Every structure is written in structure tokens, then in C-alpha cells.
Amino acid sequence: MSQCPENGAWRPAPVTNAQVKYATLVAFLAWTFAVYDFILFGMLLPEIGKATGLDDAAQARLATWVAFGTVVVALAVGPLVDRFGRRAGMVITVGGAGICSALTAGAGSIGTLVLTLIRSLAGLGYAEQGVNGAYLSELYSASKDPRIAKRRGLIYSLVQGGWPIGALLAAGLTAVLLPHVGWEGCFIFAAIPSLIVAFMATRLRESPQFEALSKIKALQASGMNGEAQALAQSQQMEAEQSVGLASVLKGKARRATLVLSCAHLLNWFPVQIFSVLGTTVLMSVHHVSFGNSLIILLLSNLVAYLGYLTHGYFGDRFGRRNVIAVGWMLGGAAFWAMLNGPSETWMVIALYSIGQFFLIGPYSCLLFFVGESYDSSVRGTGASIVTGIGPVGAIIASAGSAMFLGAGDSWLQAAIWFGAVPCVLSGLMVFFAAPVKQHAAKYEVAQPGHSSV
Template identity: 80%
Template sequence: MSNIQDKGSWQPAPVTTGQVKYATLIAFLAWTFAVYDFILFGMLLPEIGRATGLDDAAQARLATWVAFGTVVVALCIGPLVDRFGRRFGMVFTVGGAGICSGLTALSGSISTSVLILIRSLAGLGYAEQGVNGAYLSELYSASKDPRLTKRQGLVYSLVQGGWPIGALLAAGLTAVLLPLIGWEGCFIFAAIPSLLVALLAMRLRESPQFETLRKLKELRQAGRHEQAQVVAASNSIQEEGKTGLRAIFSGSARRTTLALGGAHLLNWFPVQIFSVLGTTVLVNVHHVSFGNSLFILVLSNLVAYLGYLIHGYFGDKFGRRNVIAFGWIMGGFAYWAMLFGPSETWIVIALYSIGQFFLIGPYSCVLFFVGESYESKVRGTGASFVTGIGPVGAIIASAGSAAFLDAGQGWLIAAFWCGAVPCFLSGLVVLMAPSAAHTSNPGKAPLETKEKVA
């Protein structure tokens, strides 16, 4: 996987088109089935509650504690990925999602506390998207294929599109399998594809950037410091400085972390209000029937998938940061119009779908942009932090909505202040992130967008 060039300068092996295609396919499957497990728990929570004797309030408390556990686990993944590699991260996260599904099937006979610990492992599956962003941004930037160079964002949008596909799989297969094998069987069935993808991920090629970091560590440990400096310079890698969580809150990375982390946290407010609680908002604000609200959700998710592709395409042309900001700002306006506009069904469908298009679609740019925005040595840590902090926004949004409802304000005001406004603000906050990305391409001379040489 490597070669030694003149004067002791080491270079990782070139990235082949076949390796890029295989990595893209595995990343898509890994994210799809990680989402499958992630969504499945929420769908089957009422069934789990009935089986374990939990009433509605207890189920709500269970979901809250599981959400906290998910965030904690997701935040721990980044340092592991930076230490052991991107390929390890892919295997560990999707395999962890499969194990989580399998263990959940046993939860009918165990305590709620143990169930919370088991479902917290779902944070591995959620963190998988951050690993995807870090790994594929490095692999794509190292590729010499000019077609991929021009369409990196569009290609990644297909990978990130695994979210709606995973959600639809969870809904469709659960409807078919639940009457046949029960909720425990549904989780066992969900574990199988994740574990198979984890096995396939073991054949992935490690990213050239991480291979270079690993080589530099070997050279330093062997006392070959001069050769290490040559390798670092020739591969545009900065190896000095802090690592781990401290590093992403230090120096130039601090601005990136605060802007992207803050924007992602704010954007999970509307995700929680308009995606997770979408039927509740539609029924209570516009008195849409539950059946029609489900139809609106399915239609809007199809529109949102189209949003993935379109935002990914324009992200390559106009810059990912700018496209993300524009989308989320427009999403805030669309949700505001939907909430305060007429209750005619076709108007509600149109405005809600436009909101979903601009809320969900930019995520085809978000994770890839996050991966580009950190240096190789902390790329996994930065990506996992930004993605992991998002669900905290969902927890705050739920608590804020409950406070508005307790005060007698109703869902219209709750959804406006806890959904539409944060969506608009998230677009403004992301503009505070640097637009220049760290997309080093090992073996080539440093360019304006490449990593600094120490």
C-alpha cells in the first residue's frame, strides 16, 4: 500500500477508481443500515413499552435517557477514529449498530437501566455518518480521477441519502415483519445486514492521509526525524500540535468547531420539530387528519431526497458552506410560512415539502464539509463532535416545546420558536465557519485548500 521514493521520501499508494467505488458503496450501505437501527427503536418503542410494562410517561423518560446516551457514545468515536483509522471507524460503528439491534431483542427480560445502556450503543450507528464524512473526504481528495474531483459533493449526496432509505426500510419492513416475528424479531432481522456490512468494510482501503500519519508516527518512534519531516512536507501534513478534543477547540480549529457545532445543534431543533414530531405539528396547527399527515410526511421525504442531490450538486459549484447556509435560511422562511399560512391542504403540503427540501437537503453538503474543515490528525474527532452534538438540540427543542405548551401557547408558537427560528439562525451561524477546507492530496504539492505544512 505504499512506496519509497527518492531521498527517503515515502508516499502512500495511489487511490484507484475501484477503491473509491467500493468505499462509496460500503459507506452508503453502512449509513443506510445504521439509520435502520436508529429509526427502528423509535418506531417500536410503544411495542417495547407494552412488553416491559412501561406507560407513556415512562416511555418518554426512556427515550430521553437513550438520547443522552446516544450523544455520549457518538462523541467518543472521533478520538478512536483518529487513533486507529478510518477503516476501523467504519467497521466499529456499523458493527456496533448491528450488535445494538441484536442486544435490544433481549431487552424484554432485562431492566430498564440495562436497556438504556444497550440503546445508547445506537450512538455508534449515528456516529457512522461522521466517519463517512471524514473517510470519504480524504479518499476523494486523494483520487486522481478528474470526474470525481468535480463531483465530490454530488457523489457524497448519494451516500448521505441513506437516511431516508434507511427510514423507509425501517417503516416498510416493520409493517411486514412485526405481525410475523414480533418486535424482538424485527431487531434481530435489523442486526444481520449491519453485521454483514461490517465484515465487508474490513476490505476497505485505509485513507492515504491516515496511512501517512501512521507512517510519520513509525518514523518518529524509530528516531528518523529528518525523514519524517520530508514525508510530512511532501504529503502536506501538519503533525505538530494538540490532538483529540482539545485540538478542535484550539487555534484555527476553534472557530470551525464553534461555528459548525453551533449550527448543527441549532439545526436539530427543526429536525426534531418538523421531522420527528411532524405529524403532531401538522395535526395540531392545521388540523390535518393523521392519515393525511402521514401522506405529507412520505411525500416530503421524497422531496427531501431530491434535495440531497440538488444541494450536493450546487455545493460543488458554489461552495458547500454557502449552499448549506442558503438552504437552512430558506427552510426557516418556508416553515414560518407553513405555520402562519392558510390551512388548505395543498398549501400545507407545498410549504412543508419546501421546508423539508431546504432543511434535509443541505445535509448532503454538511458532513462532507465538516470532513473537509479539519486537518487529518483531528478530522475524525472534529467530525464526530459536530455530528454528535446535533441531537442535543433535539433534546432542548423537545424541552422548549413542552415549556411553551405548559404555558398554554399551543403548537403554533412552540413550532415557530423551537423550529422555524432556529432553522433560520443555523444558516446564519454556519456562515461563521471558514470557507477554506483542508483537503490534502498526498503526494502532490500543497495547494490553497490543502493542509499547512508545519
């Protein structure tokens, strides 16, 4: 633990620009390759089904159970991060994604139950974004560089932009490798970079906030309660810290947990419909060919990356809460227009890309805003719950769409009610979250009646 004595009192060592740059690089690579593994399973599910004798229905059931397991594992990450540190969380999550990839390669011949359990470990990789949000929000807020304080949202948008890059890597490398190494080889190849990044994460600087929390606990354990209280006051923290899932359902953390979890769950409806099942929707609604649908998905992912940078930039200036809410509402409107508009290719491409721009782009603000909305003692737990609850929305969207289709409705109606409409509702829900003081030295939730900067 870093120490910086000041008038005889312990203080965390200052954060250097080199530490911020290294942490930003590692977080970007960690998220990129965690997404690579996360996306790879969905892309290769048909190939896995062929190799294991699973028909379409069995593949759908497998994907549903894997999604459920992913949620359970992702929710378990937060308390670990608050107990053992942000650095440990980075190592565990990205390393877990690599191990999951490697194990998946050998699970096809063992059985679907084992495959489900192994793929549930992908929840570690998915939870990595929550660890990023908690860790980097603390590290950036502790930096004394005014350039970082002014542009922290834009900088984080580069990190969160690992989602479309990871998705593009998964698509591109799979197209190249699959004919030569099979689906098992694709997963083995995906494991290598994740494990390398996990090793890089062991060299990260722990956040000063977590160092201070650890010091407070150590002083209390030694019976030095007065010193612990003094340190807590100097760091604007509570001396008595609660941990565990219940801790984010108390006090001012409750509002952030309920509102942001609900908003994220609703937003995963359109993520599932328009991103994961995008080719199916485009082919069914507008009769786009499979080849053209892949091109549209490729272009939309490139546009989505621009969305990350744009929303990160404006989030620093107009408040992340406002930018997230408006972005998702505009995304829902664009998807509704795409579904109900003409089937000309250029029109479909334009409206679908605009929808992805406003659906995916606000995530550069969301994970950082989640980190800002909690105190340091529960930041990891809060981030894991908000991010982990998202795939539940994907499960509901898939089940609801299947119900619509089974009742004789079309993908047009299913995509409207389980995609476009929830996208707008998720934006409206974000407005109920408390604003935060984005440019304060310490991130604290603004009190009701105070304006956010």
C-alpha cells in the first residue's frame, strides 16, 4: 500500500499521470478482449450446435441458461471488488474471461450442462466493465492533472469503446480462423490475449480510495478508532463501512441501485433485439440478405464507436445523466423509424446506424456515471449489480419476442414492443437518478435541489 506521510498522518500516495495512462490502456484492453469472448459464443453457437447435435430450440435453451448463469456470476464480482480491491477485480475478471475461452474449447464433447457452467464464467468478463467504471472513476478523480479532471468522461469513452472493437475482432478473426482451426481453435485463440492482459493488470496502481478504506479497516482492527475516524474524515469517507449486496440498498445508494438497475435492464431489451439479434430482425422485417445484414452490422459498430466518443465528450459538458437519457430516447425513436420505414437499403442502413449510435454510445457515460453515483465503500458492488442486471433484460426480451412470434405476430411487432419502446423507457428512467457533482475533487451524489455540473 502506498503511503505519503503528511504531518505524521498517513495519506495515499499521489496518483501520477503515468499510472493513469497505464490503467487506461489496461482497462481498454481488458474490456476489448472480455467482449471478444462474450461475443464469440453467440457468433459460434450455430457451429457448436452442429458439432454437439443441438437443434435450434436446444441452442436457444442453452443460450438462455448461459445468460442466466452470466448474471449470477457477474453479480458476485462486486462484493469481491469492494473486499479485495479494484486491481484484484481487474485480474479476476479479464483472467476469468480467458480461462472461460480456453475451457469452452474442450467442453463441446462433455455435455451441455458442463458447457453451460463453463460459459457462465463469461459473467466475469462481462462484469469487467463494472470494475472499469468503479476503478477509473476513482483513479481519475484522484488525479491532480486538470486536463484529466476536465475530460475524464471523454477519456473513459475510449475505454468503453472496447465493445465495438471487441465485437469487430470477434467477427473478423472468426471469419479468418474458423475454416482452419474450427470453433474450438477460435476459443483457444481468444484465451491468449485475455490472459496476457490479466498479467498486465497485476502491475496496476490500486486506487487511492480503496487504499484509504483498507487503512481505515486496519486501524480499526488494531483498536485505533480515533486515528481511523480522523483518516476517514480527511478522505471524506465513512469510518463504519458496510459491504455486501445489501449495502447498496441502504441510504442514498438505494436510489442509484433501483433507478440505474431498472434503466439498464430496460436498455438490454433493445441491445438483445437490435445488436445480438440484429441480423434476424433486418432479414425478417426488411428482407435484407444475410450478407448485407452483416455489412450493416459492421457499419453500425463503427458508427457506435463514434457514438462512444461523442457521448463521452458531451457528458463532460452537459451532465452524464442527461446525455444518457436523451441518447437512449433518440435511439428508440430511430429504431422505431427504421422498423416502420421503407425497405430501401440506404434508408435501413442510415436509421439502423443512427439507432446504434444512440443505443450503444451512451454506455461510455453510463458505466462512469454508475461509478460516480456510489461512495467508495460500495462502488464495486453497486457497479456489479447495475451492470450484472442488464442481461436479465435480454432474457425477458428473447422470451417476450418468442411469445409474440408464437402467437402469430411478426418480428416487426416484437421488435417494436421489446426493442424500440423499452429503449425510450430506459432513457426516461435515467432522469430519476440523482445528479452528481462531476467536477468535484471527490465524487459524491448531489443532494436533492442541487444542480449538477
